Amino acid sequence: MELIHISSKLVLGFFLLFLLIRIIGKKLIDQFTPFHFISAIVLSELLGNAVYEKTIPIMYILFTILIWGGLLFLVEYLSQKFQHLRSYFEGKPSMVIRNGQIDFEQLKKSRMNINQLQSLLRQSEIFSVREVAFAFIESNGSISVLKKSPYQKTTLQDFNMPPHPVYLPITLIRDGELIKANLKEMNKDDEWLRNQLSSNGISKVEDVLFAEWLENDGLYVIPHKPPPQQKI
Structure with missing residues (x-):
C-alpha cells in the first residue's frame, strides 16, 4: 500500500513538473539566472x-507545485511585459573591461577578482587581457568578449593592414521602448533618432522590436512586424 501511495505521488509530480516546464519555458532547465x-x-x-x-x-x-509554478510564471510574465522590471528579475550584465582597460569597480560589484576574470577569459580561449576590447559578465555568470581587431579570428595582420578602432554596439530600442541613457551616452537626441528611424521606413519608436547603433555601420533596426513580402 505504501509503494502504491509513493508511486501515485511520483506520477503526479512528474506530470506537474512536465506541465510547469512546458508553460514557463526552458529557462528553468538552463538555469538562465541565479x-x-x-x-x-x-x-x-x-x-x-x-x-x-x-x-x-x-x-x-498539487497545491504546492501549482502555487510555486504560478509564482514563477508571474515573474516570467512581468519580466516579459515590463522592461523596467527585467533588470530586477534577471539582472544586468556588467562591463568589466572597457576599451581594453579593466573596470575594477564593476569587477567588485560582480563579486569577482582578477584571477576569476582571467579564468573566464581562458575558458573563452583568451589567454591575455591585452586581446580584449570589451568584456561583460552576464547575469548567469558567463563572460561575453569582443576582441580587439588585431586579435580577431581573421586578423588584419594577416593582410598587412593597419588595425581599425573597435566600437561597441549600443542598444537604443528594446521591445518598443527607447533606452534614453544609451542615447544620452552617444550625445544624440530624440530628433536624431527619429530621422534615423525614418530613413529605415519607421515612424514611431513603438514599432521597433530592437534597434542597435554601431559607429562604423549605422543603425540596425528590427521592426515588430516585418514588411510584407511581395509575391513573385
Whole structure:
C-alpha cells in the first residue's frame, strides 16, 4: 500500500513538473539566472520531501507545485511585459573591461577578482587581457568578449593592414521602448533618432522590436512586424 501511495505521488509530480516546464519555458532547465537556479532547487526539494513524507497527502503536492509554478510564471510574465522590471528579475550584465582597460569597480560589484576574470577569459580561449576590447559578465555568470581587431579570428595582420578602432554596439530600442541613457551616452537626441528611424521606413519608436547603433555601420533596426513580402 505504501509503494502504491509513493508511486501515485511520483506520477503526479512528474506530470506537474512536465506541465510547469512546458508553460514557463526552458529557462528553468538552463538555469538562465541565479533566480532560476534557486527556483529549480526549491521546486525539487518541495517535490522530493512531499513524495517520501507519509503524512503529506497528494492534494498538498498539487497545491504546492501549482502555487510555486504560478509564482514563477508571474515573474516570467512581468519580466516579459515590463522592461523596467527585467533588470530586477534577471539582472544586468556588467562591463568589466572597457576599451581594453579593466573596470575594477564593476569587477567588485560582480563579486569577482582578477584571477576569476582571467579564468573566464581562458575558458573563452583568451589567454591575455591585452586581446580584449570589451568584456561583460552576464547575469548567469558567463563572460561575453569582443576582441580587439588585431586579435580577431581573421586578423588584419594577416593582410598587412593597419588595425581599425573597435566600437561597441549600443542598444537604443528594446521591445518598443527607447533606452534614453544609451542615447544620452552617444550625445544624440530624440530628433536624431527619429530621422534615423525614418530613413529605415519607421515612424514611431513603438514599432521597433530592437534597434542597435554601431559607429562604423549605422543603425540596425528590427521592426515588430516585418514588411510584407511581395509575391513573385
